[in-house]
Amino acid sequence: MIKVEHLVKAFGPKLAVNDVSFSVERGEVLGFLGPNGAGKSTTMRMVTGYYPPTSGRITVGGHDMVENPIAAKRLIGYLPENAPGYADMTVNGFLNFCAELRGLQGDARKRAVHRAVELCFLENVLYQSIDTLSKGYKHRTCLAQSLIHDPDVLILDEPTDGLDPNQKHEVRGLIKRLGESKVVIFSTHILEEVEAACSRVIIIDRGHIVASGTPAELKARSPEGKLDEVFRAITLPDTVKHDVSHEVHA
């Protein structure tokens, strides 16, 4: 469903994403792991069509993101990092606006908004303006927006960031459920989340994919069978700066 080939993104001389390739099929939940500044968000921004890639190819549902962006974007629901929203709108107004941009009208739009509100537990804040929402509610509002058209592909940049433990649990459950019939790609810094929700994991470091496999496969790489040890071994902190990442990968 999603195919990414040799994706590169340069910001000036700096390569934020350097030769990333992967593909995801329906029924898979792909987790992105990686230290801060690894290039997770940049990769997602290219896959969703926000950043044009410096080189490489992205196809979503058979549509090339560069040549046929509208058809490709239609299939995607996207939660950007930091969950942006129009400050002056109410939650209800915002969701209706997003539904309308997705081409939903009249009753279909009402049903879609209602469904998204239920999925993300937003009944209590429906008529509150977005700039007065707490961080978690703001995040859930933007998550609701990504689900509104019941997309085939969900791309979620840190979907559980800022949520309380109950909501984190709900969102993980939601990701897992949606992943049965859709494609879900999400990034996170919480390693338990990966084990709880992903069918496959990609670890990115400094723009490169340094490891990929099922959570169980990755865990097997460490003697104690702990994911965070694997993560630390593969993605060296900047203080220990020499490029062993490739050795681990090989």
Add this chain to the structure above:
Amino acid sequence: MNAWAAIRTIMKRELAGYFTSPIAYVFLVIFLLLTGFFTFTIGNFFERGEASLVSFFTWHPWLYLFLVPAAGMRLWSEERRLGTMELLLTMPVTTWQAIIGKFLASWLFLALALALTFPVAITVNYFGDPDNGVIFAGYVGSLMLAGAYLAVSCMTSALTRNQVISFILSVMICLFLILAGYSPVTDLLSQYASPVVVEIVAAFSVMTHFEGFQRGVLDTRDVVFFASVIGFMLFVTGVIIRNQRAG
């Protein structure tokens, strides 16, 4: 979804955005107060003893110089500051649809402000017997002028997430568009440059083209001029927005 539906959806949201914050009301009040002040006090509307709106329209290029950038400065800078640009441009809409939708919303808002000056037109009809064709042409010209300034603001607001910088840049560019054809400046310029040069510079000025409308002449060349400024500025906006993402 067809292009027009996308443009309309974006336009509706943007226009509603003016009215959910105090901006719209503050803007309308200031606009009406200033037009009134310039027309009746400085413009000597009554003392002129003419049944025309010359004293009303003459001030518009200067009034708009500050008011239009104030209305347009947030168009894209706000979108960048909030991060909603990422949301908007990953929706199934093109950058052009978003640019046009946002521009039209602000233009419509300015048109509303202009329409609320109708008591001036009624007054002049009550006291005298003006040529309402000229008044109509004046309104059309004023709207085109506002559109040209607004397109400039749209462009500057795409450059930065800082609304103040966006405002100042926009005022500077609009000021240039005025001064290039403002008679004190063209007179000065003609002492140093050949008449052809002066004429070419003046052709870029909104003043030159605005004056035609005030005489009641709806010249296609003037309309084309304003439409070109709008089209060009919106095009540059698109290029800026595209380049920012290209990194």
